[in-house]
Amino acid sequence: MAILLGRPGAAGGLGDSGYNARPGGADSGDFPGGDLAKLVPPMAFVYLDHNATTPLDPRVREAMLPWLGESFGNPSSLHRRGRAARGAVDEARARVARLVGGRPEEIVFAASGTEANNAVVATAGRRAGGRGRLVLSAMEHPSIRAAAERLEAAGMEVARVPPGPDGVVPAARFAAELTPDTRLACLMLANNEVGTLQPVAEVARACRELGVPLLADAVQAAGKVPVDAAALGADYLVLGAHKLHGPLGAAALWVRPGAALEPFLTGGGQERRLRAGTENVPALVGFGEAARLAAEELAERAARLATLRDRLEAAVRERIPDARCHSTGAPRLPQTSHLAFPGVEGEALMLRLDAAGYAVSTGSACSSGRPEPSRTLLAMGIAPEEALASIRVSLGAPTTAAEVEGFVEALEREVGALRRVMARPA
Ligand SMILES: Cc1ncc(COP(=O)(O)O)c(C=O)c1O
Numbered sequence: 001m002a003i004l005l006g007r008p009g010a011a012g013g014l015g016d017s018g019y020n021a022r023p024g025g026a027d028s029g030d031f032p033g034g035d036l037a038k039l040v041p042p043m044a045f046v047y048l049d050h051n052a053t054t055p056l057d058p059r060v061r062e063a064m065l066p067w068l069g070e071s072f073g074n075p076s077s078l079h080r081r082g083r084a085a086r087g088a089v090d091e092a093r094a095r096v097a098r099l100v101g102g103r104p105e106e107i108v109f110a111a112s113g114t115e116a117n118n119a120v121v122a123t124a125g126r127r128a129g130g131r132g133r134l135v136l137s138a139m140e141h142p143s144i145r146a147a148a149e150r151l152e153a154a155g156m157e158v159a160r161v162p163p164g165p166d167g168v169v170p171a172a173r174f175a176a177e178l179t180p181d182t183r184l185a186c187l188m189l190a191n192n193e194v195g196t197l198q199p200v201a202e203v204a205r206a207c208r209e210l211g212v213p214l215l216a217d218a219v220q221a222a223g224k225v226p227v228d229a230a231a232l233g234a235d236y237l238v239l240g241a242h243k244l245h246g247p248l249g250a251a252a253l254w255v256r257p258g259a260a261l262e263p264f265l266t267g268g269g270q271e272r273r274l275r276a277g278t279e280n281v282p283a284l285v286g287f288g289e290a291a292r293l294a295a296e297e298l299a300e301r302a303a304r305l306a307t308l309r310d311r312l313e314a315a316v317r318e319r320i321p322d323a324r325c326h327s328t329g330a331p332r333l334p335q336t337s338h339l340a341f342p343g344v345e346g347e348a349l350m351l352r353l354d355a356a357g358y359a360v361s362t363g364s365a366c367s368s369g370r371p372e373p374s375r376t377l378l379a380m381g382i383a384p385e386e387a388l389a390s391i392r393v394s395l396g397a398p399t400t401a402a403e404v405e406g407f408v409e410a411l412e413r414e415v416g417a418l419r420r421v422m423a424r425p426a
Contacts, residue, residue: 019055019056019057019058019397019398044357045357045358045359046357046358046359046403046406046407047359047396047398048358048359048360048393048394048395048399048403048407049359049360049361049392049394050243050335050394050395050396050399051192051193051195051220051243051336051361051392051394052361052394053242053243053248054242054243054244054245054246054396054397055245055396055398056245056246056247056286057245057246057289057290057293057397059289059293060245060246060247060286060289060290060293061286063285063286063288063289064247064282064283064285064286064289067085067088067281067282067285068282071084071085071088072085072281073085073281074278075088075089075270075278075279075281076268076269076270076278085279085281088281088284088285088288089109089279089281089284089285090104091285091288092284092285092287092288092289092291093107093109093284093288094288095287095288095289095291095292095295096109096239096252096287096288096291097254098291098292098295099222099223099227099239099291099292099294099295100218100222100227100228100229100237100239100254101227101228101229101230101231102229102230102237102254106229106254106255106256106257107252107253107254107255108252108253108255108261108271108272108274108275109250109251109252109253109271109275109279109284109287110251110252110253110264110275111249111250111251111280112240112249112251113141113143113217113219113238113239113240113243113251114141114143115251115264116238116240116251116252116253117141117143117144117147117215117217117238118143118147118264119253119261119262119264119274119275120184120215120236120238120253120261121134121144121147121148121151121184121186121215122147122262122264123260123261123262123264124151124183124184124213125147125150125151125154125156125183126262127183127260127262128151128156128183130151130154130155130156131155131156131181132156132157132181132182132183133156133157133158133159133179133181133182133183134148134151134152134156134157134158134159134182134183134184134185134186135158135159135161135174135177135178135182135184135185135186135212136148136158136159136160136161136185136186136187137160137161137162137163137169137174137186137187137188137198138160138161138162138163138169138375138376138379139162139163139167139169139188139191139193139375139376139379139380140186140187140188140217141188141192141217141219143217144186144188144215144217145375148186156183159177160379161173161174161177162379162380162381163191163196163376163379163380164380165380165381165382166196166327166329166330166380167191167194167195167196167326167327167330167332167376167380168196168197168198168199168327168330168331169187169198169199170199171199171202171203171206174187174199174203174206175202175203175206178206178207178210178212179210180210180211182210182212183212183213184212184213184214184215185203185207185212185213185214185215186214186215186216186217187199187200187203187214187215187216188216188217188218188219188220188221189216189217189218189220189221189225189227189232189237190218190220190221190224190225190332190333191220191376192219192220193338193374193376193377193392194326194327194332194336194338194376194377194380194392195220195327195332195333195335195336195337195338195394196327196330196331196332196333197221197225197330197331197332197333200214200216200232200233200234201231201232201233204216204232204233204234205233208233213235213236213259213260214233214234214235214236215234215235215236215238216232216234216236216237216238217237217238218237218238218239219238219239219240219243219251220243220333221333222237222239222240222243222244222291222294223239223243223244223245223290223291223294223295223298224244224294224298224301224302224333224334224335225298225302225333225334226298227239229254229256234256235255235256235259236253236254236255236256236259236261237253237254238251238252238253238254239251239252239254240252241283241286241287241290241291244290244291244294245290245293245294245396245397246283246286246287246289246290246291247282247283247286247287247290248283249280249283250280250283250284250286250287251287252287261274262274263275263276265277297397301334301397302334303334305334305335305395305396305397305399306334306335308335308395308399308401308404309334309335309336309337309395311401311404312337312393312395312404312407312408313325313328313337313339315404315405315408316337316339316408316411319408319411319412320341320411320412320415322341322342323339323340323341323415324339324340324341324342324386325337325338325339326338326339326340326377326380326382326390335394335395335396335399336392336393336394336395337392337393337394338390338391338392338393339390339391339392339393340382340386340387340389340390340391341389341390341391341415342385342386342389343389343419343422344389344415344418344419344422345371345388345389345418346362346371346388346389346390346391347362347371347388348418349362349391349414349415349418350362350391352414352417352418353391353407353410353411353414356410356413356414357410358406358407358410360391360392360393360394361391361392361394362390362391362392371388373387373388374387377390393407
């Protein structure tokens, strides 16, 4: 299926910043991907789905290139190629640690946020031997939710703490679920759907009183809001490179010294024998560079994106007066907007926006061929019809004001078109 959705004349597009630049230009016949190139949307396609994944920062790509070419090597090799690769991985570890105020030896690299989250939940499960309790928020990412369901099936008790209508889990409500036999608590730092920041530091204090380890999934938060491992007080933090303009295939687990972690891949001695397997050197180098840039540019990026997001939401409210913007009163990520348009099918809207040249995502999950309302939105007390009428718009470092303006115009047009279709007599 070819997805060639040019939007000629998109001002201030991604190309300005060098993001998404490709050899030979947007629709080049000599793009080295051959037929695969036809699957890649041209640069004019406006990407507003950065919570799903982000384009590689061109500076990150530059840093990675030697490690995909002449600098190849296995960090476990003792010759100079190996030593150079080891040095690059060490430097990446130090940079990632710095992003969360940690020390390099507290970082365990993994291939994805899912893998790192799974590793912590599995550690709790193995140590509990099918007994005891897990406490998690009802808005955790599936990589924690599904891992907890496995332990539940094996006999553990699982308490799920719902967020309030604002998309924030009340700390006192979470703390009230903790018991002395709780083996692990999980509270994400920032929610991937509505973008709300969760009271991790407060919950960490309650966990410490009972000796309960706390996993804070920081995949969406890292690089977008300041994350300080010591101040948060959690025992584990998880972050992923591809959400902060780094590459796919690299993630990190920060582990407080003394916190339990069982090996999650066995074999060689990599990652202090916790995660065996030859390191993905180019991806880790990219992760390190993305983390360094995110730390350096965080304040400027966050302020700029919060301004764009607020402008976006104000324009949506003005042009589509019955639109709802979720969680606007809560502490939240600077670049996430969750919008609902009563009576409009979110999935149909997402597809029309795609055809018009804009990438967003829906507030639903597709299982068994039918869109189902997101569990997070339902847990917030949002009615299923409204959850199915929502989209998530997530901005990123390359997003421009012109793109946001163009998007609001397209949104108004497509919401209007869908409503006219629905108003037609059957
Ligand atoms: C909050 C959160 N946690 C974990 C993950 C999983 O990360 P990965 O895609 O690297 O497996 C995601 C990805 O969307 C996420 O948003």
